[in-house]
Amino acid sequence: MATRGLSADEIKRRAQMAFDKADARKQEASRAMEAEQAERDAVMQKTARLRAQRLAKEAVEAETAAIVAAEQAQAKAEQIEAKAAAKAAKTKASTDKIAKAAEKLAKAAEKAKKAAARV
Template sequence: MGLAFPLAEGAAAMATRGLSPDEIKRRAQLTFDKAEQRKLDSERAFDALRVEQVATAAKTARLRALRLAKESADAEAAAQAAAEQIAAKAAKLAAKLGAAKVAKGKTVGAAKPRAGAAAIKKAKTV
């Protein structure tokens, strides 16, 4: 593992053998500029990715809020429909029972007078 670094140095020394110092500086500057450009490109790509992630998160939050509002409205409508069905069944049953009592000669809503406790005792003693 220690051999990789000295070989790289040797390869660099061989690549610049016989070149003028200005050419060596120019090549070094080009290498540095390429590395700097790659760094800037990766930062731009990361920034674009981050913007996309933020936009996706905002869209997801908006759609979630819409879905929750719709589910709430649907649940409320279902509860109201169920209450209306129960009321309709109760009214139908009350109408049916009322019609049956009227048919037997009983009036709906009129209660028979009941004898009190004193009247019951009196009837037993006689």
């Protein structure tokens, strides 16, 4: 910057203008950095909130899945128990039927023995 032929006041005025311009740039840069930092903070907060929501949702889904699995296992166990009880009842009925038939045969054999003994 040429200062030849300028008065001291003019030199001071120009220097002050240059200083003011540089100061204004610094302030603008500072505001821009603050705005950028605020934006980063907002993104971080939103990310943290969304992560917390996702984790809570996953926990609820896992708990629900565990409950459903337990209910299904209980239903399956009850179904197996019912089948086993039905099979046991059927087996008992068959056993009772066979026992009655054996009893009848024993009585018939005894009658036949008595009849043979009379003859």
